[in-house]
Amino acid sequence: MTNTFTNQLSVKTMLVVFSVACAFAFSACASYPHGRSVGTTVDDAVITSSVKSSLIADDLVDAFEIEVETYRSTVMLSGFVETQNQIERAVEIAKKTDGVQKVVNKLATKPKALSQKN
Numbered sequence: 839m840t841n842t843f844t845n846q847l848s849v850k851t852m853l854v855v856f857s858v859a860c861a862f863a864f865s866a867c868a869s870y871p872h873g874r875s876v877g878t879t880v881d882d883a884v885i886t887s888s889v890k891s892s893l894i895a896d897d898l899v900d901a902f903e904i905e906v907e908t909y910r911s912t913v914m915l916s917g918f919v920e921t922q923n924q925i926e927r928a929v930e931i932a933k934k935t936d937g938v939q940k941v942v943n944k945l946a947t948k949p950k951a952l953s954q955k956n
Contacts, residue, residue: 882908888936893928893931899919903918911937912942918947919946
């Protein structure tokens, strides 16, 4: 059991590092998209990575079903989760992330039975 937990923790850690690295790589290529400065774009990418990393680390939320986008410190969460509790937890995680000024919740519930049929 400890080995399984260690493996899961290791996978989550690698995903967090990968997410942060991707955010920096993509943000470095951007220059003034949609009227944002490079600094704002980098800040938004860091916020997106931080939110996604926190979602991945949380046991209640299925982070792989949640899309995170940030524009000028406003985070939008979209996708499908199984319960209202998961929606509330994802929004709570996003709101507690450093740099987030506002959270737009576009998450919807999709019962597990329906997601298994598709």
